[in-house]
C-alpha cells in the first residue's frame with residue numbers, strides 16, 4: 165500500500181459540492197497525486213452543545229463537549245440552527261455518496277479528530293498526504309486551523325488552507341492588498357468595486373460521478389473517539405444535536421395560532437438550489453427592492469442567508485442565477501416578469517446586499533476581535549476611553565463589571581434582558597420579532613435593526629447580550645454578519661451616523677407593519693386592541709381597552725420596559741404617514757438612511773424543503789412547558805418598577821473601573837479565548853498551536869496556485885487584527 169496517498173478534506177463553512185474549489189480541483193486535475201479523498205465534517209464542541217452525542221459512561225473530566233456564550237451564558241447554537249446543520253450535512257453526505265464519494269461525521273475538536281484519523285491510517289500503513297480546508301475569518305475558526313496545522317506538523321502531513329470562495333467579489337479581485345486598506349465606510353467600498361454586475365468570477369463546474377479520488381475503505385477510517393458516538397440514522401443525529409438545547413427557554417410560550425415561519429426551509433445544498441431557483445422564478449429577486457423591508461411571509465426577501473452562512477450556496481451562484489434571468493438565458497426563469505430585460509432595481513439591490521455580506525467579512529478581517537468588544541471600533545478612541553465624553557457605560561446584569569451606580573441594578577437589568585429576549589417588553593415590534601426569532605430561528609432585517617437598536621440605544625444595555633442571543637437562535641447566524649451588524653446598530657461600529665441613528669420602534673412599526681398584522685400575529689395578547697398605537701405599545705391603551713383585551717395586570721401594560729412618546733393623529737392609513745412627532749421632543753429616530761421601500765409581501769412559498777413551524781424544530785412536536793397562546797409566562801412575575809426612563813438615548817456617563825470589554829467569543833479554555841472554562845472541561849491545551857504560531861504542518865502546496873494577491877483568507881498566517889460592522 166506504499167502508493168496510498170490520502171487527502172483529508174476538512175469541511176467547515178463550505179458544505180456544498182457545486183462551485184467548490186477543492187472538489188473542482190480534484191475532479192479536473194488528473195495529476196493531483198491523491199489516491200483517496202476523505203471528506204470530513206466535525207461538529208465543533210466549541211460552537212455546539214454536543215452532550216447529546218455523548219455516551220455518559222465514557223465521559224471524562226477533560227472532555228470538550230460544549231461551551232456557553234461569554235456575556236449572556238447562552239448556548240452557542242440553539243435548536244433551529246442545530247437542526248439546519250444536521251439537515252445540511254446529511255444532504256451533503258448523500259450528494260457525495262451519489263458522486264461515488266462520501267462524508268464522515270465526527271464530533272469534538274478539529275485537531276483531535278484529524279490526529280485520530282491520521283494516526284488510524286498510519287497504523288494500517290496508509291499514508292495521509294495532506295489535510296485541506298477552506299480558510300475562515302473568525303478567531304475560533306482560525307484556532308481550529310492552528311490546531312490542525314500543528315497536528316499535521318507533528319505527523320509530517322501537508323496542510324493547506326484554500327481561499328473561501330463563497331463571497332461575491334473574490335479576494336483575488338479586490339483592489340487593495342491588505343485588510344487594513346478596507347474603507348471604513350461601506351459606500352466607499354461599494355464604489356471601489358462597481359459595477360457589481362461585472363465583478364463576480366464564474367461558478368466552478370460541479371464534479372461528475374466518479375471524478376473524485378476514491379473514498380477510503382470504511383474499515384480503515386478511525387472511528388469516532390470517546391466520549392462521542394455518531395448515530396447512523398438521520399433522526400437520531402438530529403435528536404442528539406437538538407435535544408440538549410431545545411429547553412433553552414424554560415417557559416417558552418406556545419407558537420401563536422396562525423403564526424407561520426418566514427423561514428420554513430430545510431438545510432442542504434439541494435434545498436438552497438431549489439430556493440434560489442424559486443427566488444428567480446417567483447420574482448422575489450425582481451421585486452426585492454420594494455419588498456425587502458417586509459416582515460411577514462417567506463418572499464419579501466430571498467431567505468438565502470442561512471445557505472450562504474454554511475456555504476451550501478455561494479454568492480456567485482446567486483449572481484449566476486441573476487444573470488440567467490437578466491440575460492434571458494435560463495429557460496426555467498422565463499415566466500418571471502423582466503426576464504431577458506437586463507438588470508433591474510430588484511436584482512441590483514440583491515447584489516448590493518450580497519456585497520454587504522462581503523463587507524462584513526472583510527471588516528471582521530480588518531478589525532479582528534474588536535468585533536466582540538463592548539466598545540467595538542471605538543474602544544481605542546480617546547473620547548470613548550474612561551472619562552471621555554463619549555464613553556458609553558453599558559448596563560449589564562453582571563455585578564463584576566457593572567458600574568457602581570448603575571440604574572437599574574444588575575438584578576433588574578437581568579429581568580429586562582430576559583423580557584427582551586422572550587418578547588415581553590411591551591414594545592410591540594420588538595416583542596413580535598423576538599418571539600418570531602425564538603419560534604422560527606428567523607426574523608427580518610428590518611426587525612433585526614429595530615431589536616438591536618432598542619437594546620443598545622433605548623435601553624443602554626450591553627448589546628452583546630443581544631448579539632449572543634441572536635447567535636444562539638438565528639438559523640442564518642454568521643459570525644461576521646451578526647457581530648458587525650450588532651456593532652453597527654449599537655453605535656460602536658463603522659456607521660458614520662452611529663451616534664444619531666436612533667430608531668423609534670413605534671414609528672417603525674407604523675411604517676413597516678401598517679395594519680399591525682405582524683405584531684398581532686406574534687404577540688397575540690395585544691391582538692384584541694383596536695388602535696394601532698396601542699398594539700405597538702400596549703401601555704398606551706385606555707383602561708377600558710386594556711380590560712376588554714384581557715390585559716389587566718400584564719406587565720407589558722403595567723410595567724413596560726420602555727415607554728416612547730409618540731402620538732398619532734387619527735387612524736393611520738395604509739399608504740399615508742399619519743403620525744406626528746410631539747412638539748418640542750426633537751427628532752425621534754426616524755428610519756435609517758437605507759430605507760428602500762415599504763412594501764411587504766407575504767404568501768406561501770412553493771419551494772421544496774419547507775417545514776411546518778407548528779411542528780417546532782424537531783420532527784415531532786417538542787415538549788414545552790408552554791403557556792398556551794400567550795407569552796405571559798412567569799417572566800411576568802416581576803418585582804419592582806422596570807421602566808427605564810423615557811429619554812431617547814440613555815448614553816450614560818462613564819463609569820470608573822468598568823471594563824466589560826473582552827476580546828473573545830464563547831467561554832472556552834482553549835487557545836487564549838478568555839472567559840471561564842466550558843462544561844466538563846479542564847485545562848487541556850495539549851500542544852495545539854495558537855493561530856499564527858507554530859505552523860509546522862503548513863506547507864504551501866505546489867499542487868494548485870493559491871493566488872493570494874488581494875486579501876488572503878489564510879488566517880493562520882495573518883494574526884487577526886481588531887474587527888468591523890454594518891447594517892443595510
Ligand SMILES: Cc1cc2nc3c(=O)[nH]c(=O)nc-3n(C[C@H](O)[C@H](O)[C@H](O)COP(=O)(O)OP(=O)(O)OC[C@H]3O[C@@H](n4cnc5c(N)ncnc54)[C@H](O)[C@@H]3O)c2cc1C
Nearest residue numbers: 465466467468469517521609612613641642645646649892
Ligand atoms: C442585528 C443584526 C444581526 C444580523 N445577523 C446576521 C447573521 O447572523 N447572519 C446573516 O447572514 N445576516 C445577518 N444580518 C443581516 C440581515 O438581517 C440578514 O442577512 C437577512 O435578514 C437575511 O435574510 P435574507 O436572506 O432574506 O436577506 P435578503 O434581504 O434577501 O438579502 C440577500 C442576502 O444579502 C445578505 N445581506 C443582506 N443584508 C445584510 C446585512 N445587513 N449584512 C450582511 N449581509 C446582508 C445576506 O447574505 C442575505 O441572504 C443581521 C442584521 C442585523 C441588523
